[in-house]
Amino acid sequence: MTTIGARPAPRQAKQRPPRPARVVGYLVSAALNGAFIWLVNVAPGWRWLPFLSDDFARVVGLVTLSFVLGVAVNLVYAAVDPLWVKRLGDAVTTAVAFVVMLRLFQIFPFDFGAQWAAWETPFRVLLGLGCVGAAIGVIANLALLARDLATAVDGGALGSRT
Secondary structure (H helix, E strand, C coil): CCCCCCCCCCCCCCCCCCHHHHHHHHHHHHHHHHHHHHHHHCCCCHHHCCCECHHHHHCHHHHHHHHHHHHHHHHHHHHCCCHHHHHHHHHHHHHHHHHHHHHHHHHCCECCCCCCHHHHHHHHHHHHHHHHHHHHHHHHHHHHHHHHHHHHHHHCCCCCCC
């Protein structure tokens, strides 16, 4: 039941998981990105996937860069992860993901064959939606970063938020 003229309760900030749990998550994510680097570039290699055309060679470097960045950023997070560092890293990795998806959309190195030809349009739509979502994610993370930095400057606690 709501009282007329009553103010809603202030929104509470979402609590982050404890630091040890976050570190485990970051290390698992770094390991998974490392595994993807291995799978794409060493064994079995991207050519193993039958739906990737030879045009994938034009984007494999960018895809690998994305995975390398994922490893690096997650290792930084494991060492230090105040919210402003996390927001900045998330903005950068999401921007790179946007570039990768955009190049995949432009080059479209996928060959679904005659039997699966109907997959091309939905796959292009998903890549387009992924680009839109990544662009929104970059903007959102940069806005949150700006808010966190402004709050930290006002409160004098730039690195203390866990």
